[in-house]
Amino acid sequence: MFVVRLMFVSLFVHQVMSSGSGRHSLWMFATYISGTTLSEFSVVLMLDDIQVGYFDSKIDRLVRVSGQRAEEAEHNPLQEAVFLLREMFNSMRERLEIVKHRFNLTAAGVHVQQRLTGCEVLEDGQPALIMIRDGSNGQDADSLMYNTTHFTYNGCDSWEWSASKRMHTHMLCSNIYMPFCTRVLNYLLDREKNLVRRRVPPRVRFMTKQVVGGARVTCLATDFYPRHINLTLLRDGTPVDEDKLTGGSVLPNGNGLYQVRKGLMVSEEELQRKHNYTCVTSHLSLDNRLEVSWRAEFSRSHRIYIISAPAGLMLAAVLLMVLLWWRRRRSEGIAMETQEQQERLTVNKETD
Template sequence: MNVFFIRLVVGALLLDPVMSSGSGKHSLWVLASYISGPTQFPEFTAVVMLDDIQVRYYDSQINQLTRVGGGAEKGAGLDLGQEGAFILQEIFSNLRKRLNLVKDQMNLTAAGVHVQQRITGCELLPGGQPAFIMFRDGANGQDADSLQYNTTHFAYAAAASWGFSFEAMKQTYLQALYANIYLPFCARALRHLLDREKHVVMRRVRPRVRLMTKQVVGGARLTCLATDFYPRHINLTLQRDGVPVDADRLSGGSVLPNGNGLYQVRKALTIDGEELRRKHVYTCTAAHLSLDNRLDVRWRAESLRTHRVHVLSVPAVLVVAAALLMVLLWRRGAGSEAVTMETDEQTITDPQ
């Protein structure tokens, strides 16, 4: 997955609630790449995402749809007849044709390595009705054109630097194609995969919430962390004495993948020494679909303890060394007189 796909997928995850079952909507995405030129990669690959979970993989070398996590299912294995195989082959052929157009338009050498990519997919509303389908293409990491269709309107856009454009007749044909073939097929595939993979996309994993403190120069840094939760939608807030901390004082806040199919998010606040001395109570609160109630973790600020290293001058060092030598000589003399001294050990608590 190169920069083009990373930009599209990360943007969708951060901004679009369709990518997660937490919103009640569900989506199906295909991330496809066609590569021309000498590489060790397959000529064509496609990754199938159900909401934010990768569930299937296809490439032109194995020529079959593989279930992520083990097992292989050919196109018919999805109970969608020949439509699934036909659409994958149509994407393959269309990306190859488009890349040839790009190379001609941009006067690119045929001997180099070039990549044409597409993200395409659809969404279902909470009631299960299809609502939206789209594709967006890029060549060599740059946006080319995009198409969106829902039940109320059709929109097509092309980057100014690319030569892709459709006249009115072509756009009418594409609208009929997406309305009568692609959107119904995508909706059926989405419902089928939801039934197959509901144990993954419908799961609820409780977040682990912690408040961590770290001493920094002039104060402390307080971090509110929620980790290992699913789905990705979460409301994480940091409060001081029951009042939300201003957003402009916080850093972080983006929900990020954990690398294990779960998510994490953190928000951090820097507290100066004066604020610490006021001994406010800070509360990290998480609201998530897996929780019946909000999850609160509290921390009370304490006065700042500074740890200074005092640099002694050379005369002072000599005085200290002489004093230590006298103490050692005195103890040795006391030992020779066989006098036993007992001391009481006390624990002194810092009044701060």
């Protein structure tokens, strides 16, 4: 299951990163598993980067993330989507049987068929593209994409399509799949507009850490939405080469927001020159660029000295000898005080 989820994450990140900020997307991540007692078929429904629904073959219904059943109002496109998901279940089950037969896979054991399918619309709600991508046992099988003007299909040699099948699939995409997916997507955009259309500005700050030979400077932008952001690190007003930076990937924050960081190693020589570093951030939530600056300051505190192994052993031996000497002197002092107290007690008794 971990492998299945990992594949979903990689596919989803690829699709989100490839989508521009002026688009919205609806993706269904479907998994069919044979040879297991788990749910045979499950689907995760994603609106942009937000999970809005879940379906599996055991409950046989679409459930909202909040645990509520999808609305049952008349002409609700989500209820119509349930019929499509059932059809997808049968299609993927048949597809996996064909895969096992064609590639001589043993019937026993666990086999997995996966599908990523969905569509994108422009900011004004107009359809942009629809895509279907299949995989079997962790390997890509084939994929197709349709964007109202172009239809492309990519598959391995064993999955050659005839001209009639290509025409039939083209007709399904243009007349059924694209209009229906666009309708569901626009419906969800209206229902979840407070989430997907929100604008949360980033919090940007510099972080510095002393390391051997200098310091590491990190520019961090966190707690922003949507995920599309431009983060640039400048040195005295000039962009630092990307190959000298570490990080740069936009990551989830765990609270529905995102974070990104870029780090730069600054040597002691660079610190002595006292360059001015600026972190420049552009985001949909900002009217203007957000800039945060930090000026390098060199001091002996940036130097971190490393003691060699022989010197370290010698220093430890000296410290041990000092400790033993101190304990011995302390013990001798305590013994002398005890003896003096006994002598005073003896004198007092004789006097009495």
